[in-house]
Amino acid sequence: MAANYAKLWKLLIDKNINKTTLREISGISTxxxxxxxxxxxxxTEVLEKICRALQCDIGDVIExxxxxxH
Numbered sequence: 001m002a003a004n005y006a007k008l009w010k011l012l013i014d015k016n017i018n019k020t021t022l023r024e025i026s027g028i029s030t031x032x033x034x035x036x037x038x039x040x041x042x043x044t045e046v047l048e049k050i051c052r053a054l055q056c057d058i059g060d061v062i063e064x065x066x067x068x069x070h
Contacts, residue, residue, distance in 0.1 A: 001064045005036050008061040011054060026053035 012022060023033050026049045035042050047058055054061070 002039065002067050003041055004039055004063050004065045005061060007059075007063055008036065008050070011056065011060055015054065017054075022050070022053065026050050 012018070017025075019033055019037075022028075023030065028046055028049055032042055032046055047062060050061055051058055
C-alpha cells in the first residue's frame with residue numbers, strides 16, 4: 001500500500017488555496033510540503049495540522065492505494 005495525496009490537491013483547488021497558503025495556515029515546512037508532493041509518508045501530526053487548517057477529515061486528504069508492480 002502507498003499513500004496518495006491527490007485528494008488533498010483537489011481539496012485545495014476546491015477551496016481556492018495554493019500550496020504556499022496551505023503551508024502558512026497549517027504550519028508545515030516546505031520540506032514536508034515537498035514530501036506530500038511526492039506521495040511520501042508524513043507523520044500523523046502533519047496530517048492533523050492540515051486537517052485542522054482545512055477543517056476537514058483525514059480521509060479528505062489521504063488515501064492508500066495498491067502499489068503498482070513493475
